[in-house]
Amino acid sequence: MNISEVPCTGVLVVEPMGNAGPFLVEAAGRMGLSLHAATHRTIHETYPAALARALAGVCFTDLSDPERAVDDMEAYCRRHGIGAVVACWELLTPLASALAARLGAPGNDPLRARAARNKIAMAEAFRAAGVPAPRGAVAADAEEAFRLAGSGALGWPLVVKPAEQGGSWGVSVVEDPGELAAAVAAATRYAVATPHGLPLDSRVLLQSYVPGEEYSAETVVCDGVAYALPVVRKDTTQGRYRVETGHSCPAGLSAELTAAVQHTAARAALAVGVRNGIAHTELKVPPGTDRPVVIETGARLPGDNICEIVEAATGVREAEAYLRAVTGRPPLVAPTRDEAAAIRFLLPEHAGVLERIVVPEVPGTHSEIHLRPGDTVPEPADSSGRVGHVVARAASPSEARRLADLAVNGTHLKVN
Ligand SMILES: Nc1ncnc2c1ncn2[C@@H]1O[C@H](COP(=O)(O)OP(=O)(O)OP(=O)(O)O)[C@@H](O)[C@H]1O
Ligand SMILES: [Mg+2]
Structure with a gap:
């Protein structure tokens, strides 16, 4: 029997350590689902006590070895009757898709999952689907970046970022060619991602700079149908490094622009193959326009306590919406609070x-x-x-x- 045909009470989280973990724990408890983790033994030893206690079990594997990890996790899920998979870490979302496909569980398109992790593949997926996104070019090293930027096709300033990374690591806004070498060095500083030791694509993405205010919006997708979640305003530092300084909800946009942000975020999520899951999409709205531009999307819950902010403001529970989507139930997305x-x-x-x-x-x-x-x-x-x-x-x-x-x-x- 296909695992998705049996009533699902167990969910495997491909690495619950991180900002979204406690929100998943809380939602699973409320929904009567038991959460299991897939992680490395050494990483499990560093889990906060509350997280370790909340888990029904742990599949110890090596997440940096995708073939072995999918085999180990599939065997674990079959042994424990687990029929649903979620991911918290962007770099591990393709692994979660591969596992869901192997189990016949509701998940994302494994053939497009890389586009939700790798910003170069993401840019290609956005182009193919017509999702509004910055113009971009790919460089292997500083010399190539210098040549590509020098052609003027991307304009100035431009943004230099690693093909694979998160947390704004190695992302620089570059004002002139003199700053390019340092920006490429920052973007290529890490060959592997901590703490799992995942090898990273060493290429660098150059993007045209999108001016304007920045927002994020989650999209939960159930059986390919996209449901919009509340829009959140994002504040960042200005200057070379754009570090997030805060988020607020509601975002203070008109109903028209809110709908445009949500619609564009949903297009981004669908373009990278999110079919049963959630996506966190970041967008900017250039001044004087009502056309949001997608900076990036990830097939995961948001970080930065955005789950807490959204629930406090609107009553919408994003972690619960995600768990519902991967257990085959339409998500509850209507706001119940106006704060x-x-x-x-x-x-x-x-x-x-x-x-x-x-x-x-x-x-x-x-x-x-x-x-x-x-x-x-x-x-x-x-x-x-x-x-x-x-x-x-x-x-x-x-x-x-x-x-x-x-x-x-x-x-x-x-x-x-
Ligand atoms: N093309 C762009 N135009 C304008 N600003 C950009 C652009 N690309 C990135 N930024 C700024 O840099 C920030 C970090 O970039 P990006 O989101 O691509 O990297 P990340 O490491 O995945 O971020 P996160 O902190 O969300 O994990 C963005 O939130 C945005 O403020
Ligand atoms: Mg980002």
């Missing part, structure tokens, strides 16, 4: 050692600190430079942002 929420990240101005951090108590906010005094703080060039975050809830997005800003601006953060 607002914002998250702001605590970012030090420079790298060093964290000496002290004190976040003031602001009514309507709560904070979480990720690093402890004595920990090393990396350069704030990507999301790994975050020390913690503040979440605010309020009646309006501007008030939620004001409260979160109040807490962040009043924070005493000392890095030596």
